[in-house]
Amino acid sequence: MKTIDDLGELRGKRVLVRSDLNVPLDGATITDDGRIRASVPTIRRLRGAGARVIVTAHLGRPRGEPDPKYSLRPVAERLGGLLGVEVRFATDTVGPSAQQTVSGLSDGDVALLENVRFNAGETSKNDAERGALADQLAALAEAFVSDGFGVVHRRQASVVDVAERLPHAAGELVVTELRVLRQLVESPDRPYIVVLGGSKVSDKLGVIERLLTTADRLLIGGGMVFTFLAAQGHEVGTSLLEREQIETVRGYLETARERKVDIVLPTDIVVVSKLEEDATATVVAASAMPSDQLGADIGPESTKAFAAAIESAETVFWNGPMGVFEMRPFAAGTAAVAHALTRVDGLTVVGGGDSAAAVRQLGFSDDEFGHISTGGGASLEFLEGKPLPGLQVLED
Ligand code: 3PG
Numbered sequence: 001m002k003t004i005d006d007l008g009e010l011r012g013k014r015v016l017v018r019s020d021l022n023v024p025l026d027g028a029t030i031t032d033d034g035r036i037r038a039s040v041p042t043i044r045r046l047r048g049a050g051a052r053v054i055v056t057a058h059l060g061r062p063r064g065e066p067d068p069k070y071s072l073r074p075v076a077e078r079l080g081g082l083l084g085v086e087v088r089f090a091t092d093t094v095g096p097s098a099q100q101t102v103s104g105l106s107d108g109d110v111a112l113l114e115n116v117r118f119n120a121g122e123t124s125k126n127d128a129e130r131g132a133l134a135d136q137l138a139a140l141a142e143a144f145v146s147d148g149f150g151v152v153h154r155r156q157a158s159v160v161d162v163a164e165r166l167p168h169a170a171g172e173l174v175v176t177e178l179r180v181l182r183q184l185v186e187s188p189d190r191p192y193i194v195v196l197g198g199s200k201v202s203d204k205l206g207v208i209e210r211l212l213t214t215a216d217r218l219l220i221g222g223g224m225v226f227t228f229l230a231a232q233g234h235e236v237g238t239s240l241l242e243r244e245q246i247e248t249v250r251g252y253l254e255t256a257r258e259r260k261v262d263i264v265l266p267t268d269i270v271v272v273s274k275l276e277e278d279a280t281a282t283v284v285a286a287s288a289m290p291s292d293q294l295g296a297d298i299g300p301e302s303t304k305a306f307a308a309a310i311e312s313a314e315t316v317f318w319n320g321p322m323g324v325f326e327m328r329p330f331a332a333g334t335a336a337v338a339h340a341l342t343r344v345d346g347l348t349v350v351g352g353g354d355s356a357a358a359v360r361q362l363g364f365s366d367d368e369f370g371h372i373s374t375g376g377g378a379s380l381e382f383l384e385g386k387p388l389p390g391l392q393v394l395e396d
């Protein structure tokens with residue numbers, strides 16, 4: 001895979017950088033700028049080399065047309081603050097504003113183009129539609145740097161098609177992410193423990209199947225727990241449940257037994273009748289959930305067991321919160337897992353925009369973990385061993 005060094009002399013060159021600046025917003029306020037910070041090293045390096053840097057990125061999932069809710073304008077400001085330089089903002093992606101902004105750049109200047117997903121071509125399944133947008137993006141620049149690790153699993157115009165049209169290289173973030181994730185896949189120090197949470201088991205089926213051959217232990221929390229508990233024949237009340245996955249999950253439990261991989265489920269659950277900050281929560285055995293309540297977090301006994309397991313590991317990968325951590329009464333499980341990771345004497349990797357935001361919201365700092373991946377879906381698909389189109393295209 002080519003890196004920025006392979007692009008040669010960059011002074012005066014227009015370089016298009018695909019970053020993942022998809023940050024959580026509360027109105028126009030950025031609530032977690034981790035992805036913006038992670039994109040800084042590549043941009044700073046290109047500026048330092050005298051390139052004219054044009055950043056393209058997406059925010060949220062607009063429907064292929066401009067939608068002010070998803071404007072990248074607030075991100076341009078924050079990026080500028082972090083770089084210590086003005087970031088010029090183009091109010092379109094490849095239109096007159098983009099062209100004018102790009103032609104006004106001097107060596108070392110930085111521009112951010114408006115949300116690339118305001119263009120239907122970006123996410124189109126049709127090669128020609130994506131290609132047409134990629135042609136326009138490519139026309140803005142002389143080289144392409146792929147640095148949006150969080151989107152390399154997407155076959156999208158600004159990720160894949162544009163790389164086919166320009167001399168290209170992987171950016172620093174992509175290189176760093178791959179170095180860490182490869183270690184998990186190829187040679188994890190053991191025991192290697194994976195902690196999975198989040199709401200949907202259907203998002204994680206592929207990776208669970210794969211982890212049954214690579215990890216020593218799987219700790220399961222979050223909403224997906226209830227499909228596992230249901231697969232074991234337990235009542236799960238009004239909790240999140242993916243009925244259509246029960247059979248598949250039962251199969252995983254069986255495979256795990258045969259391969260002697262430990263799947264560890266919580267033994268107690270925090271339940272409430274309604275998800276509210278001031279709801280009266282009780283702790284029940286995972287095998288005795290009341291039919292009229294729902295699970296909101298793993299219970300204290302499980303939390304202790306999970307923490308002890310994590311602390312005994314040499315390698316830990318964690319994706320997905322253990323409970324509804326956004327509400328204080330249901331944050332204990334997630335906080336305990338995060339805390340246990342900080343005590344591991346070995347490599348710890350936190351995967352995913354949401355998990356990364358969770359640990360920061362809970363007051364942990366990035367340097368307490370070995371690596372915080374900016375990619376959720378991307379890191380899971382990588383661990384699953386799937387070919388990622390945004391990486392494949394960089395190999396040619
Ligand atoms: C993410 O947040 O997972 C990445 O930015 C990719 O966004 P997407 O899931 O909307 O494609």
Ligand code: MG
Binds near residue numbers: 376377
């Ligand atoms: Mg996603």
